[in-house]
Every structure is written in C-alpha cells, then in structure tokens.
Amino acid sequence: MMKLVRLLAIGLTAITAPAGADTTLSLAFELDDTDSVTSVIYDCGDGDAFTVQYVNAGANALALMEVGDEDRVFVNVVAASGARYVSGALVWWSKGDMATLENELSDGSTRTCQTQ
Structure with a gap:
C-alpha cells in the first residue's frame, strides 16, 4: 500500500521573489511497505538534544x-x-548509536553525538 508522506517544509528566500519575501518548499515521497521515516534523538554532550529524521524511500x-x-x-x-x-x-556520519557532525570548511568543528 502506497502512502503519501509530506517530509519537510523549508523556509527559503526565492531568488526571483521580491526582497524579504519568504517561500516554502515541500518534498513529498510515496512510501511503500519497504520504505521508512525514522526519528532519532541525539545528544552531543552539551545538553542540547536534537532530533534527526531519517528518510529511506527507494533510491532516496x-x-x-x-x-x-x-x-x-x-x-x-x-x-x-x-x-x-x-x-x-x-557532513553527518552515523554508525550504530554514535554520530558526528563536521563542517569540512572549519577545522576542529566536529561534534560527537550519541543516541538517547
């Protein structure tokens, strides 16, 4: 059974829109029984937990x-x-219960995180 799932709305400033005007982008994927959307909470040791949504939909x-x-x-x-x-x-790199977030343009910017 196919389900249509709205995944994300991102606020963007459109290049062709007047200055200061906001637009949104919505991505939709049709998910079947083999596809998944999973939410995982991570803590990077700074007390500021955050959620990552993993979307596995066919080739995406x-x-x-x-x-x-x-x-x-x-x-x-x-x-x-x-x-x-x-x-x-x-770059977000995850393996098992651990993950790292790194800015490749900034030395020493790697954050090591663990699932909660």
Whole structure:
C-alpha cells in the first residue's frame, strides 16, 4: 500500500521573489511497505538534544535536522562504513548509536553525538 508522506517544509528566500519575501518548499515521497521515516534523538554532550529524521524511500536516503537555526537536508553518499550524509560543507556520519557532525570548511568543528 502506497502512502503519501509530506517530509519537510523549508523556509527559503526565492531568488526571483521580491526582497524579504519568504517561500516554502515541500518534498513529498510515496512510501511503500519497504520504505521508512525514522526519528532519532541525539545528544552531543552539551545538553542540547536534537532530533534527526531519517528518510529511506527507494533510491532516496535523507537525514533531516536543524543545524544552528537552519533546517538542513542531508543526502546519503557512498561510505565505507556507517551512513554518511552531506549538506553543503556539513557532513553527518552515523554508525550504530554514535554520530558526528563536521563542517569540512572549519577545522576542529566536529561534534560527537550519541543516541538517547
């Protein structure tokens, strides 16, 4: 049975829109019985827990999370071990109960996190 699931709404400033106008983007995937959307709560030791939504829908594997004050969409890329997701210069790498968030443009910016 196919289910239509709305996954994410991201506030974006449209290039063609007047200055200051906000638009939203909504992604929808049809999920069947083999697809999944899973929420996992992580703590990076700073007392600020956050949720990552993992979307596995056919060829699409995404991790959705808030980084700073921004909603970010991370796309799964090839990894030798674990699951590696990329959003711009940010890399989210998860394996088992552990995960890291790294900004590849900033040395020493790696955060190590664990599921709650």
